[in-house]
Amino acid sequence: MPTALIILAAGQGTRMQSDRPKVLHEVAGAPLLAHALAAGAALSPERTIIVSGHGAEAVQAAALDVDPEVQIAVQAEQRGTAHAVAQAAAALEGFRGDAIVLYGDTPFIRPETLRAMAEARSRHAIVVLGFEPADPGRYGRLVMAGDALDRIVEYKEASEAERAIPLCNSGVIAADCGLLMELIAEIGNDNAAGEYYLTDAVALARARGLSAGVVICDEAETLGVNSRADLARAEAAFQARARAEAMETGVTLIAPETVFFAHDTVVGRDALIEPNVIFGPGVTVESGARIRAFSHLEGCHVSRGAIVGPFARLRPGAELSEDVRIGNFVEVKNAQIAEGAKINHLSYIGDATVGEAANIGAGTVTCNYDGVFKHRTEIGARAFIGSDTMLVAPVRIGEGAMTGSGSVITSDVAAGALALGRARQENKPGLARKLFERLRAEKERRKPI
Numbered sequence: 195m196p197t198a199l200i201i202l203a204a205g206q207g208t209r210m211q212s213d214r215p216k217v218l219h220e221v222a223g224a225p226l227l228a229h230a231l232a233a234g235a236a237l238s239p240e241r242t243i244i245v246s247g248h249g250a251e252a253v254q255a256a257a258l259d260v261d262p263e264v265q266i267a268v269q270a271e272q273r274g275t276a277h278a279v280a281q282a283a284a285a286l287e288g289f290r291g292d293a294i295v296l297y298g299d300t301p302f303i304r305p306e307t308l309r310a311m312a313e314a315r316s317r318h319a320i321v322v323l324g325f326e327p328a329d330p331g332r333y334g335r336l337v338m339a340g341d342a343l344d345r346i347v348e349y350k351e352a353s354e355a356e357r358a359i360p361l362c363n364s365g366v367i368a369a370d371c372g373l374l375m376e377l378i379a380e381i382g383n384d385n386a387a388g389e390y391y392l393t394d395a396v397a398l399a400r401a402r403g404l405s406a407g408v409v410i411c412d413e414a415e416t417l418g419v420n421s422r423a424d425l426a427r428a429e430a431a432f433q434a435r436a437r438a439e440a441m442e443t444g445v446t447l448i449a450p451e452t453v454f455f456a457h458d459t460v461v462g463r464d465a466l467i468e469p470n471v472i473f474g475p476g477v478t479v480e481s482g483a484r485i486r487a488f489s490h491l492e493g494c495h496v497s498r499g500a501i502v503g504p505f506a507r508l509r510p511g512a513e514l515s516e517d518v519r520i521g522n523f524v525e526v527k528n529a530q531i532a533e534g535a536k537i538n539h540l541s542y543i544g545d546a547t548v549g550e551a552a553n554i555g556a557g558t559v560t561c562n563y564d565g566v567f568k569h570r571t572e573i574g575a576r577a578f579i580g581s582d583t584m585l586v587a588p589v590r591i592g593e594g595a596m597t598g599s600g601s602v603i604t605s606d607v608a609a610g611a612l613a614l615g616r617a618r619q620e621n622k623p624g625l626a627r628k629l630f631e632r633l634r635a636e637k638e639r640r641k642p643i
């Protein structure tokens with residue numbers, strides 16, 4: 195069945211106290227909206243429409259980043275969830291199939307849950323995602339008639355007896371798109387909030403003799419973000435799940451609660467992550483690699499058997515081949531480091547290629563930026579870069595070449611050559627002693643009498 199995904203994201207998000215639209219706040223390095231889109235992707239939607247309010251342009255830009263085909267519908271005034279869905283009508287012109295409505299601020303709906311809803315649609319005209327929260331609070335309640343759903347009652351409208359119902363509405367709803375739009379056209383706003391409630395669609399469907407069903411999910415999936423505290427809770431929930439998943443798939447975490455994953459981190463079996471490691475987006479760590487304490491990785495690839503850190507920083511485009519060593523206080527950016535190469539201490543390697551088994555001495559810097567342009571440094575296999583070498587790019591160091599410690603290398607070095615780019619040392623016998631004598635005499639002279 196072709197599916198259209200409608201994501202509601204027009205809410206003000208006042209309690210976030212932010213200039214940024216709520217759905218662009220991030221969990222695990224990705225906007226809330228991207229999490230909702232990722233969940234919806236499980237249904238391979240033919241169309242995706244995001245209903246946005248103020249900040250629509252920023253929301254659109256972020257959405258297009260995730261999926262270049264999403265459409266944005268603008269709901270200028272927030273008049274309720276049914277009114278929000280109605281704004282998607284133009285973008286759904288000519289679409290035949292199912293529509294599923296998600297909230298942009300609810301990042302954790304599992305793909306399996308959405309698939310269960312799509313499956314339940316074969317039995318019911320309209321399917322609602324319900325859950326039984328520990329504290330049902332002010333959620334809408336699902337009023338059942340046997341195994342089927344009879345209607346949804348908003349908390350504000352509910353009687354005492356209805357408020358006692360433990361089964362709540364998550365807000366996720368699926369129905370034939372044409373039917374949903376027809377039902378929405380019938381929904382009024384004669385209620386306690388003066389809003390157009392999407393939830394009224396269920397009773398209207400039942401009045402047509404259609405059947406409604408419920409799929410039940412875990413409360414954790416429905417966690418919504420309305421405040422910074424909710425955002426922190428969502429982050430914690432994400433991290434708890436990611437850590438558990440990593441360990442289940444054979445990753446050792448010495449202190450799991452100190453490791454932070456991104457939404458897309460991939461770590462292979464038998465990799466070991468030491469305490470206090472942070473993964474930004476776009477990281478892959480292969481089997482058997484070891485990430486030592488206090489390292490920060492983002493947009494990089496770490497191959498089998500490589501060891502990174504402690505205190506290392508891998509930035510976007512860092513690609514480490516097998517058995518590479520990146521040691522303490524080393525930063526690598528947009529650089530390919532070939533098998534067995536070592537960069538063990540206090541270095542910056544950016545916009546570079548480092549050949550197999552090359553050894554980069556402590557304090558080496560690729561001077562890649564001239565203030566306007568970035569330039570590349572190429573270091574050949576088995577080259578030996580002496581400590582404190584400045585490699586002023588663009589520059590090439592040949593295979594097996596060597597640079598003397600403290601060199602500033604501004605021109606290419608041929609394979610097998612030794613490059614010395616530093617002042618020659620001069621020793622002055624006895625001069626240190628004389629200098630000290632003079633300085634101490636001066637100190638005596640300045641003492642108050």
Ligand code: UD1
Nearest residue numbers: 202203204205272273274275278297333334363364365391
């Ligand atoms: C809604 C449901 C309620 C359910 C709860 C679950 C309705 C009438 N009620 O209530 O049954 O238990 O969610 O969290 O649907 N939005 C718009 N435009 C609008 C109004 C809302 O885009 O005009 C978006 C919001 O940004 C938000 C979502 O829709 O992402 C839900 O809106 P919200 O006002 O939070 O609904 P609730 O009153 O919590």
Ligand code: CA
Nearest residue numbers: 205365418420
């Ligand atoms: Ca809400």
